[in-house]
Amino acid sequence: MMGYHVSVALSGIWREKWINILCALSIAVGLFLLAIASLGVYNIEMATSRLPEKFSMTVYLKDGLSADEVQGITEEINKSPEVKSVQYTSKDDALKELKTIMRNSDYILEGLDDNPLPASMTVALKEASVTDISVKKLAENIEDLKGVSEVEYGRRLLEVIESVRKNTQLIGGFLIGALAAAVIFICYSTVKILFYRKMNEVETLKLLGSTRWFIRAPFLIEGGLIGLAGGLLSAAAVVGVVYAGYRRFEASLPMIGSLSLPPEVLYWLPATGLCLGIIGSFIAIGRIRF
Amino acid sequence: MENSDHIMIAFEGVSKSYGHNPALRDVSFSMGKGELCFLTGPSGAGKSTLLKLIYLAERPDEGIITLNGVEMNTVRESRIPWIRRKIGIVFQDFKLLPRTVFDNVALTLRIRGMHEADIRPIVHDTLKLVNLRHKADSLPTALSGGEQQRVVIARAIVGEPSVLLADEPTGNLDPDTAAGIMRVFREINARGTTILVATHNTELLKSTGNFIFRLDGGRLKEELYA
Numbered sequence: 001m002m003g004y005h006v007s008v009a010l011s012g013i014w015r016e017k018w019i020n021i022l023c024a025l026s027i028a029v030g031l032f033l034l035a036i037a038s039l040g041v042y043n044i045e046m047a048t049s050r051l052p053e054k055f056s057m058t059v060y061l062k063d064g065l066s067a068d069e070v071q072g073i074t075e076e077i078n079k080s081p082e083v084k085s086v087q088y089t090s091k092d093d094a095l096k097e098l099k100t101i102m103r104n105s106d107y108i109l110e111g112l113d114d115n116p117l118p119a120s121m122t123v124a125l126k127e128a129s130v131t132d133i134s135v136k137k138l139a140e141n142i143e144d145l146k147g148v149s150e151v152e153y154g155r156r157l158l159e160v161i162e163s164v165r166k167n168t169q170l171i172g173g174f175l176i177g178a179l180a181a182a183v184i185f186i187c188y189s190t191v192k193i194l195f196y197r198k199m200n201e202v203e204t205l206k207l208l209g210s211t212r213w214f215i216r217a218p219f220l221i222e223g224g225l226i227g228l229a230g231g232l233l234s235a236a237a238v239v240g241v242v243y244a245g246y247r248r249f250e251a252s253l254p255m256i257g258s259l260s261l262p263p264e265v266l267y268w269l270p271a272t273g274l275c276l277g278i279i280g281s282f283i284a285i286g287r288i289r290f
Numbered sequence: 291m292e293n294s295d296h297i298m299i300a301f302e303g304v305s306k307s308y309g310h311n312p313a314l315r316d317v318s319f320s321m322g323k324g325e326l327c328f329l330t331g332p333s334g335a336g337k338s339t340l341l342k343l344i345y346l347a348e349r350p351d352e353g354i355i356t357l358n359g360v361e362m363n364t365v366r367e368s369r370i371p372w373i374r375r376k377i378g379i380v381f382q383d384f385k386l387l388p389r390t391v392f393d394n395v396a397l398t399l400r401i402r403g404m405h406e407a408d409i410r411p412i413v414h415d416t417l418k419l420v421n422l423r424h425k426a427d428s429l430p431t432a433l434s435g436g437e438q439q440r441v442v443i444a445r446a447i448v449g450e451p452s453v454l455l456a457d458e459p460t461g462n463l464d465p466d467t468a469a470g471i472m473r474v475f476r477e478i479n480a481r482g483t484t485i486l487v488a489t490h491n492t493e494l495l496k497s498t499g500n501f502i503f504r505l506d507g508g509r510l511k512e513e514l515y516a
Contacts, residue, residue: 004400204385207381210401
């Protein structure tokens with residue numbers, strides 16, 4: 001029986017080929033924009049999630065702390081669940097490091113009687129826990145510890161990253177939702193038109209004793225196939241545009257090389273087209289009354 | 291026709307209006323199993339409405355309709371497809387789909403979920419009965435009016451319905467073709483199918499010996515033998 005429905009759907013597609021081609025192209029454009037929006041969100045998410053891996057904070061200590069006090073601060077900081085590791089740098093080590101960095105202009109440091117650099121701790125954070133709120137709270141807690149003079153971290157950078165992330169998710173989510181609704185609407189309106197054009201045929205089927213599913217099945221297959229075709233076209237377009245973009249802009253925009261195209265897109269887009277096509281058709285046919 | 295076990299179609303005080311226009315008024319009649327009867331009357335007398343009430347395309351405003359013992363007034367919507375499968379309908383406007391003659395006739399069996407392998411011989415036998423075996427692969431648009439009418443008859447009878455309803459089956463056909471269509475009906479009737487033919491063609495009824503219901507203005511005016 002499925003073979004019969006598929007053959008009716010295929011002949012229906014062929015009979016109304018122009019409207020179906022236009023519909024498949026509209027879906028392809030919709031899904032292409034959907035995919036580009038998703039890829040944008042995905043890449044921004046990837047880029048912003050990579051930055052905090054290198055994120056750390058520096059805790060400057062007051063002068064004259066004993067080894068036990070330093071040990072106590074280290075243990076206290078390590079207690080925080082956000083902290084991955086704590087690395088202590090003594091005043092002497094800090095000076096040595098500075099001298100290494102400025103070895104070609106070490107005359108600047110000549111004449112210094114005392115070491116002016118403070119002892120410090122470099123606190124590495126766990127990637128998952130790096131949010132502007134959690135880091136800010138942690139910095140405040142560390143600043144309150146006895147023996148700590150100042151805590152430095154990329155507060156502004158973190159705020160910008162968080163803001164970009166949140167806005168991307170919000171705008172991306174809205175855009176993806178709107179485009180998905182547009183694709184459903186395209187399928188809905190196309191199948192509605194096809195359904196109206198076949199109203200006489202549907203009436204005849206009813207009078208001959210067809211069940212609702214016998215009437216619906218070819219329309220659902222037709223909508224699904226149109227959606228699938230749109231999905232395949234959009235997948236081809238996304239792959240084409242992304243690789244053409246790589247080749248065209250790789251030299252002038254090196255950051256383009258770090259953009260990634262998940263291979264799942266190749267089956268995710270046709271599958272989405274198929275599902276949205278079926279959903280749109282189902283809504284378009286509505287309840288069949290005898 | 292008195293014994294209810296032998297009654298195929300029964301109307302009891304059935305009325306139907308479209309808005310303020312009454313199409314049928316207080317119609318009562320019954321038709322026995324295996325009978326071939328005619329429903330006659332001028333255009334607008336209510337013949338098509340009466341048939342539509344039988345195949346549930348319309349519901350009565352008043353009265354009771356029974357088909358093979360089943361009271362149609364109380365039938366749930368979900369049961370309608372199964373009731374219609376017991377009724378063969380020859381539509382006045384043919385209602386042929388833009389598919390081949392074979393596919394049009396096979397549709398009745400496909401709707402019933404029959405396997406393709408079983409469908410082919412049955413459809414070919416039915417097309418043979420209406421003399422259209424050679425036109426199986428033609429599209430309805432390539433056929434004459436009489437041939438299209440015979441395709442509709444083939445589609446109506448291929449599922450071996452208990453009842454065959456024909457709405458003006460000889461309208462716009464020449465007398466020879468009309469007589470040919472009637473011969474087909476008699477053959478089908480001889481196999482035990484109950485047939486009700488709505489027609490305004492009184493020539494067709496002359497000396498047939500069949501029972502006639504004459505409608506006028508939505509009322510049943512006469513019941514007589516031709």
